[in-house]
Amino acid sequence: MSATxxxxxxxxxxxxxxxxxxxxxxxxxxxxxxxxxxxxxHLSRWWGPEGFSTTTRAFEFRVGGVWDFVMHGPDGTDYQEWISWTEITPSERIALRHGEFRDDPNAFESVLTFAPEGAATAATRIEMRTLFPTRELRDEAVEKYHAVEGGRQTLDNLAAYVTEIAHKGVED
Structure with a gap:
């Protein structure tokens, strides 16, 4: 299957x-x-790689708002996470800063874009661009935390979740 x-x-x-x-x-x-x-x-139903679950401590989706949460790994490890929304263009774009805590010096920035795909509006292309402060931090995320595979699995989980909702015709 092609990526388009x-x-x-x-x-x-x-x-x-x-x-x-x-x-x-x-x-x-x-x-x-x-x-x-x-x-x-919605986020609590699909966020994270295979086998992970998420517990939210605070959530406010607005520019300047934060999502403070814990990701629970399948091996029982807890990962403290913190996201601050820096830009929101409804249905098109989300920019954020993501670290382990507020003012984390190793936090990375991500931009997510959402665009209709093909002639039909029933498909969406999502792209996540993540920029790390240094090459070393990017390499550590890839090698130690399997960021590329984890990101792919996260988008696969999102796809399964929203496809199910879209086909049901309801948003629970």
Missing amino acids: EPGAPARSGTTDDREIVISRVISAPQDLVFEAFTEVR
Whole structure:
């Protein structure tokens, strides 16, 4: 299946020496895919790689708002996470800063874009561009935390979740 077909698996890789780019086409409308990032009731259903779960401590989706959460790994390890939203263009773009805590000097920046794919509006291309402060931090994320594979799995989980909702015709 090519990466331009609805439901195509995520494409991923690295571009410059500090960046990771992951994209995927999802068989669901753009507004629904975007909404899955804006409401904690959705995020808790799909966020993270295979086997992970998420506990949210605080969530406010607005520029300057934060998402304070813990990701629970399948081996029982807890990962403290903190996101601050820096830009929001409804249904099109989300920019954020992501670290382990507020003012984390090793935090990275991500830009997520959402665009209709193909002639039909029932498919969406999502792209995540993540820029790390240094090449070393990017390499550590790739090698130690499997960031590319984890990002791909996260988008696969998103795709499965929103595709199910879109086909049900309901947003629970």
